[in-house]
Amino acid sequence: MNERSKMTRRQWLAAAAAGAGAAALPRPLSAWSALASPGPSVPSLVQDAVPPKLVPFPSGQVRLGPGIFQQAMNANRRYLASVPNDRLLHMFRVTAGIPSAAEPLGGWEEPKGELRGHFAGGHMLSACALQYAGAGDDEMKAKGNALVAELARCQQALGASGYLSAYPTEFYDRLREGKKVWAPFYTYHKILAGHLDMYVLCGNEQALATAEKMAGWVESYLKPLGEEQWAGMQMVEHGGMNEALFNLYALTGKERYLALARHFDHKRFFDPLADHRDVLRGLHANTNIPKVIGAARGYELTGDARYREIAEFFWKQVTSLRTYATGGTSNDEEWQDEPAKLARQLGPSAEECCCSYNMLKLTRHVFGWSGAMPAMDYYERTLLNTRLGTQDADGLKMYYLSLMPGLWKTYGTAYGAFWCCTGSGAEEFAKLGDTIYWRDEQEIYLNLFISSQASWPERKITLVQETRFPEEEGTTLTVKTQGPANVPLNVPLNLRIPSWARRGVTVKINGEPQQAPAPVAGSYLRLTRPWKNGDKIDLRLPMSLHTESTPDDPTLQAVLYGPLVLAGRLGRDGLTHELIYGPYHPDPAKEIPVAPLAVSEGMAADSVEPVGGEPLAFRTVGQPSAVRLSPLYQISGERYTVYWKTIR
Secondary structure (H helix, E strand, C coil): CCHHHHCCHHHHHHHHHHHHCCCCCCCCCCHHHHCCCCCCCCCCCCCCCCCCCCEECCHHHEEECCCHHHHHHHHHHHHHHHCCHHHHHHHHHHHHCCCCCCCCCCHHHCCCCCCCCCHHHHHHHHHHHHHHHHHCCHHHHHHHHHHHHHHHHHHHHCCCCCCCCCCCCHHHHHHHCCCCCCCHHHHHHHHHHHHHHHHHHHCCHHHHHHHHHHHHHHHHHHCCCCHHHHHHHCCCCCCCHHHHHHHHHHHHCCHHHHHHHHHCCCHHHHHHHHCCCCCCCCCEHHHHHHHHHHHHHHHHHHCCHHHHHHHHHHHHHHHHHCCCCCCCCCECCECCCCCCCCHHHCCCCECEHHHHHHHHHHHHHHHHHHCCHHHHHHHHHHHHHHHCCCECCCCCECCECCCCCCECCCECCCCCCCCHHHHHHHHHCCCCCCCCEEECCCCEEECCCCCEEEEEHHHCEEEEEECCCCCCCEEEEEEEECCCCCCCECCCEEEEECCCCCCCCEEEECCEECCCCCCCCCEEEEECCCECCCCEEEEECCCCEEEEEECCEEEEEEEEECCEEEEEECCCCCCCHHHHECCCCCCHHHCCCCCCEECCCCCHHHHEEECCCCCCCEEECCCCCCCEEEEHHHCCCCCEECEEEEEC
8 A cells, every 4th residue: 555545635735845945946757737628737646667757738838829829718618608507407407306497408318328537527527627627717617516416416316336327237237238228438527537637737626536436336346256247348449447546546545446447457458568469450449449558558667568568569550650640540430451551431420539539648647658740749739720710600510520532521510419529528628738838857849830938937937939820930039037137047948849840940059050069950949058038049940841642542631831721612502501500520522623733753742832021821732723722720611621632
């Protein structure tokens, strides 16, 4: 038993505060910051067995500035605030026998839906907590606290077992008996994770108590099951139960939760990955990515190298051999072909949004272990092309990002969707500041070019990043120091030079060009000098057009500008509100033909040029008729193509 688990949390917090002393030292690195909850407001009782090389700045120390990311966060926030708590709680109360006169929600939260509660009692809690952490939003914290209190009331009404859900335990009877049931533990994971986020980011003690009771019910449910029976039950989607339970162990120090987390190891899925065998063909993508996130968290807490083997091999296979130019993965929710076989996967239901959300979560773990640049290059591309642009101006989310030429983006409705991707999107757009700035014990790493501000109180330094990237090809950093005026501060700054920034990168400090060391694409530029309050760093990152083809068909090509995938704009012909809002994906029967792109040297980018005087505006050249192109994230309400069939 971990010794600290014998102390009460209040005792431990008091001891930790006293031990901090007056010295302003950086707190120990912890992979907890690489979780869905990006940085704790309460400490973990269990130290990581394997401290990471780098950790992201906690969300409470980062604030977004004006720009497209802040606009996206605000749109999501307006949507979250618009969903009444009584409607969110309705089916929890009905299940618990508590009277409710609220109007039920629709879609996957409707009264007969077998995933009901996943958004209402799970994703919504996480999103409220993340919004509070990332923006200091007291109203969203209050909304989450009110939900936690009422969900605890439902849990108490359901009996002493600790069970909490918006449907009865009969669903788990069906799971145990091998009868048809959707994914009860998937929903349970979302509710459990939401409560942990409310505890970690908002300090809600009641949320932790509810989570522990929920875990107690799981322990009792699993206890009588034989190994073979449990292995069969694990073929039904169970989300990130292992990750949530590892986190609960970290927060409480109770070994029972560590054992419970390990019990959710899916051997049939993990064993081939541990042996470096790709057996992903035919598997449901988003069923399995959360399991690997759990393995990553297990490695950090236990030091079990097998978990790391599983996570890193899986990450490399998906990002290098099963990923489109946009950074997304899957087709119709599955990996439908062998590695590097993507040409036949460009359908109306390509790129389930949940997959991109979860791959970014996994990437944060992988990057933290090594600081390897390919991980952050992948993160940036996926964030800009498959996350940004997958909600509309009202905060409504997409399910699939179609890659079939001539189709369009589709979104859910306000109260009639609540898809899995509605929930993961609600979390994603509440935590857009979580990966911009990273650090080790002494140095800062700037990874993403997003208008924002980051503070490191222990080192008495704040960075203010002003940029319109990607409309602006670079960024400006202003150093602010909290020490005595004119006293230099020695904090090395590492600026990410992306792999796409192949030429023309320049750095100026206070207007003076820096000659050495020269910036190198795919590495960090380390700036070491005594920083004074007001110092300015100007980083220019020229972008250029380039081409990426599918690995199995070099004539199917996407055009990129820096990290941005450019989409051909094909007009709004035949589109209606009903075709755009409500469907999971666009109707392939309503596609329009897209003319092939004539290329002289075999590269699609050679047939595209910028439109002068307009930021991020392009057009085809040398074609029977010109087509305008824009970044995919800007496309909404019109037809488009990402991949072009090229002819010479």
